[in-house]
Amino acid sequence: MPNGITIRPVLTKADRKAFVDLPFRLYADNPAWVPPLKDEAYGLITPGKNPFFEHAEAQLYLAERAGKVVGRISASIDHMWTPMPPEKGGGADSGNWGYLDAEDKAVADLLIGQAEEWLRTHGVKRSIGPISMSIWEEPGLLIKGHDHPPTVMMGYDDARYEAWVESWGYAKVKDLHTWDLDITKDFPPLIARIVQSGQKNSRIRVRDVNKKKFAAEAAIILNILNDAWSGNWGFVPFTESEIAFAGKKMKPIIFNDLVKIAEYDGEPVAFMMTWPDLNEMQADLNGNLFPFGFIKLLWRLNGGLTGIPKVRTTRVPLMGVVKHLQASRLASQLAFMMIEDTRQAALKFYGSTHSEIGWILEDNQGMNSIASTIESRINKTYRIYEKAI
Template sequence: MDAQIGIEAITDKKGRARFVDVGREFAARLEHSVPQLRSEQLELVDPAKNPFFGHARAQLYIAHINGKPVGRISAHIDELALEMPPEQGFGPGTGMFGYLDADSEEIAAKLIDTAQDWLREQGMTRIVGPISMSIWEEPGLLVRGQDHPPIIMMGHHPAHYAQWVENAGFERVKTLYTYDLDITAEFSPLLQRVVKSGERNARITVRPVRKKEWDTEAATILEILNDAWSDNWGFVPLTADEVAYTGVKLKPIIHEDLNMIAEVDGKPVAFMLTFPDVNHVLSKINGKLMPFGWFHMLRWLRKPKGSDMRVPLMGVLREYQNSRMASQLAFMMITAIKKVATGKYGSTRGELGWILEDNQGMVAISDAIESEVNREYTIYAKSL
């Protein structure tokens, strides 16, 4: 490439807006991409609004050629991730990159070098990514599954980005899967017996969440999550501020009968969240609420008829995870949600994930319900 690549460090609100818009322009070029709400994307990179920045710092960059934006990247450090055991993926000296977009491999390499230089200046000795920007947001680079639209809160990237990242010296450290499920199909007789056995157990209650008590319910769910996922690769605990923030953000898409909490002897021990795929309506309004997109969004939120469903999160307290009851609770919650999704909302398809490749319990559950991997994301790492 003859033209010189310039790298701009973003330092203000206007710059963050341009950073988001560069990403939106790249997404618009990609087949099957779904435009997200710009206001939500702006909030994610705003230190004044996203509580992630209460324990993290970041530097955003935009690449230019002759004044034209041709790429972007983030470099960021999560202080809580630095405190995690290295065997769980992060640990001392580990910084991250995310939001990678580029017109060419040369531009991508320049952006990655710039992110690495910033992390070195901050004292980091290792880089992991892409993670945009928290592990709880959009981790991983899509390496398989570009042939169909992503579901709610999942990233969508060109297939060639993987080779560019690998050519920059990165190696794969973890694969994340999403699983596709025909929710109109009956479960096997064995699973049906497992569920019926649980339903006869007087100690077990599987109930919908209570939206009128959503703040309390969200805190309960995220308390279980922090315990259930604490030994998983890539785990970083959610803070109280993040719990509150997440609860507010999720509330508009929460339908009580699609989200379950399982109790044993009256104590909440497991949960399963299910979100109707808002991408269905975002694709119709082109990611814009104004002037009339808000009307379509509100109507869809009231009853997302025919929507695909995503199970982004589930968890069982660690004290139950090695017991037969753990899988029983999962199958009971899946069965209850599946019945409502098909009967009340007319849904035919569900998606589970992301799921770590070595999360044996969740992989076994996904296999047992005869779901199939439909997307694969890779997280890479490199020494600095």
């Protein structure tokens, strides 16, 4: 027990509860940290609740000192990640760690050592992280933007962790950026003309989704997503179980006029999904839906009696254009049109002043160029590391 620290595997419901509860203590005095909903956080790490475990294996660990939980980490192998070629992040010898939180470096050192040992015993030679635990959940370590809260489904990390991770020999493999857009400002004149040109083009139609046809609309979006993102680093397609899981979780924050599908000659070729920032609505609930948190959150999601929530920030977590159009001018035109339509709706009906776009891979030149051209700025950077073990 170096420094009186014990590392043990998470085995019971009580252990999982302790795993979820730890950040509430470690970040209690940090105004930029947003408490997650505990029930949701518990479900993400529990086999049988999160369909990630249908194609992955994982072990969670807790660190204790004098009987007190002082750290946590996960080690995992996603069997839909490993078939990817190494240049796309995968490889049969690759595995991941994530969910790192620790009181101090001594605790973190032992946790990462334990995660690496579990990975080695499962044949892993390339340790990649943090990925907690799916690429679709909270990938990357926050290295820029600690001074303001993350938006919905984006992580937050102690600023000390960057130096700790690098001290273990981990090197950057990929940065993920989020971009902040001031939606109270009109687009630059050139972009406004591109949007207006598209609006006059009878071959182009940008429409709202119809939540009453949720399953059909979700299928259209996922078909575009799987095509558009298939060449991206770290891309793992959703399984049918994961589609159902994500749909159930996200449906309360899907609003027709914030999710767009673009059609060209009647064919769906692009989409953009925007959510009200749920973190703004749940920040004061301290992770608890009961006894009164559920009522507060539901009231806020429904905007009181209006049915429309009021939030300062919206988030664009997903956008895609089918692959055969990605090198064309039409791709950026469709993106600008969808962003402008959503900007107008968010400004007019939701009381928003900012939108966060991303995450976007650092080498996704098309999307980063679009974000830059509409005068967004990078507000957060998340880094994924790798190391031979």
